[in-house]
Amino acid sequence: MKTAKLNAAQVWKEFKELLAPGLTFEVHDRAVYSHLFRHSRLEARGVLRLTQRSYHARYVVRLNLPSEVRAVRAAKNASAQSALVARYRADMENAHFLRYQNLRRSIHQRERGKCFYCLRGLTSHNRCLDHVIPQANLGGNSYRNLVSCCHDCNSKKKQRPAEELLRWLFRERRLSPAELRSRLSALCGLKAGKLVPQITQGK
16 A cells, blocks of 8 residues: 655644644754654654554654644644634524524524513414514614514514513513513623524525
């Protein structure tokens, strides 16, 4: 089996940009790795590995490439994961949550079966989606502007601001002081994009 030819420039680039900074190499660590010398601290950090050569307990040092070091692989995986999360969030920001059933369902599931405003329990028969900022006031269809609520709150709110509805519910003793604070805080979190729904497959 032929050994794949190494891209020396890529290996050196990974060493300088990933391995050395990621493992906080000192000057002598860089020298040891660069010149393939045996060094116990590097072995412990996964850069060098001792392999048995014969039955007479002779050993040779195997130098791992930067991409073979666990710490570097973990850094690459974390970077790839961060890129996926960023792309997912970007797609979320542009999604039309009224267009598909699974997106509408994700908003209902985010509220865990309760009206976002009055906290009463909801069923599939008495729930709807409400625009926190009404469409008449240029409110969009993103997850930041849609909540699951009961028909009663949806009817009471109409075109008024959500904060006004919450304070009305408090005056009507349908929300306690603690619940009012939690709803106002949730409203701020919603607008800031912190209440991200979990989207399932399908439409």
